[in-house]
Amino acid sequence: NAGVTQTPKFQVLKTGQSMTLQCAQDMNHEYMSWYRQDPGMGLRLIHYSVGAGITDQGEVPNGYNVSRSTTEDFPLRLLSAAPSQTSVYFCASSYGYYYEQYFGPGTRLTVT
Amino acid sequence: AQTVTQSQPEMSVQEAETVTLSCTYDTSESNYYLFWYKQPPSRQMILVIRQEAYKQQNATENRFSVNFQKAAKSFSLKISDSQLGDTAMYFCAFMSGTSGTYKYIFGTGTRLKVLA
Numbered sequence: 001n002a003g004v005t006q007t008p009k010f011q012v013l014k015t016g017q018s019m020t021l022q023c024a025q026d027m028n029h030e031y032m033s034w035y036r037q038d039p040g041m042g043l044r045l046i047h048y049s050v051g052a053g054i055t056d057q058g059e060v061p062n063g064y065n066v067s068r069s070t071t072e073d074f075p076l077r078l079l080s081a082a083p084s085q086t087s088v089y090f091c092a093s094s095y096g097y098y099y100e101q102y103f104g105p106g107t108r109l110t111v112t
Numbered sequence: 113a114q115t116v117t118q119s120q121p122e123m124s125v126q127e128a129e130t131v132t133l134s135c136t137y138d139t140s141e142s143n144y145y146l147f148w149y150k151q152p153p154s155r156q157m158i159l160v161i162r163q164e165a166y167k168q169q170n171a172t173e174n175r176f177s178v179n180f181q182k183a184a185k186s187f188s189l190k191i192s193d194s195q196l197g198d199t200a201m202y203f204c205a206f207m208s209g210t211s212g213t214y215k216y217i218f219g220t221g222t223r224l225k226v227l228a
Contacts, residue, residue, distance in 0.1 A: 031214075033216065035218075040220055041220060042116075042203055042218035042219055042220045042221055043157075043203065043205075043218040044218070045215075045216050045217075048214055048216075050214065056213070056214065058214075058216075059217075088155070090157065092157075097207065097209040097214050098145045098164075098207060098209060100147075100159040100162060101157075101159070101216075103156065103157035103158075105155065105156060106155050106156075
């Protein structure tokens, strides 16, 4: 199993550009989440999904959009990038919401 | 709102010794789960240990154990026989899924350095 994969590993955007961070898992997990990690702030939940077709907002959803058309994929869209979105983004999946989360390797995003 | 506090930004320990990382949380919910995750320099997040709030028995996983004090809302991690590979950021996390809302709150982390 590849586990949780994320692409790209690094990305530089200009303010106002849009892009999609890809996340896929091959463990047939129903729960998937997106986090951002900023220095001194730990990880903060952006959006999550409890199954295909079902998504909800986390703690810091503004400026991000998600959809879940399949169990495997959970892309995160930045609609109009801002310097405040410079961060490391992690995707995670789990069998159930109270089980261990498996994390992807992260995407380092810089917005200039 | 739930909060998770890790009051030790950095700690160090000699190899083979024991170290305890502290974590406190605040919640009004009765059913929740607590986790410790490790993030080594590779950036990969790895689960260390998990505790269900309804269980009084403290979770253990090899050299890792927790001291879960529900009334005090405290969830500390003890690492015994510390190894160089334990050098990492350690995050405490709170999770609840009541009322169909999924909350996963991380603390700000403790950077642990194991010294040879």
